[in-house]
Amino acid sequence: MANTPSNLKRLGALEAVSFACLSTRFGVVRVVWHRTDSGPRVLYVSLPAEQFPPREPSWNGVPEAAAGSCTEVAELAKRLQRFLEGEHTTFDLGLVALERCSEFQRRVLLAENGIPRGSVSTYGRVASVVGRPGAARAVGQALARNPFPLIIPCHRAVRSDGRLGGYRGGLSMKRSLIRMEGLEVTPAGKVIVDRFIY
Secondary structure (H helix, E strand, O other): OOOOOHHHHHHOOOOOEEEEEEEEOOEEEEEEEEEEOOEEEEEEEEOOOOOOOOOOHHHOOOOOEEEOOOHHHHHHHHHHHHHHOOOOOOOOHHHEOHHHOOHHHHHHHHHHHOOOOOOOEEHHHHHHHOOOOOOHHHHHHHHHOOOOEOOEOHHHEEOOOOEOOOOOOOHHHHHHHHHHOOOEEOOOOEEEOOOOOO
């Protein structure tokens, strides 16, 4: 955890970092961002069940954040709010700092982003899509460290038997998100689905 990934070294130190908070039915969600010459870039989305600031690699190199927003982040916060109220919402990935992720994690996150609302895939199927068949565990780890949950819907990945697997926001939140998107989840935590994506 203490090691700074090479992509962060390449980017150099970040300057002022801000966060915007939104209250949701699940608790407080924070969008951490910084301003660049080309506009604001989202660095991290903190879910209600998480410690803030987080202790994980994607947070390395991020200075202490202060409350603040801008037009683009305020619009993103509104979209996140609607998403968490169950509305069909899309997000612009051009706003998120995917360059802070490793190449493998970027491929996993982009594949995960391709899973449509109301559908799920498995960690193993995503591994095959990104060219790493048999790497379901590595995909699960990449999704567990997804800096942009909700924007990139990592709750749509489940185990090969349909069980929920893990989620940074907690299994209760993952179950609720999947149900809000129209799928049934059994009391034992298995998603009822006709077919997996990919």
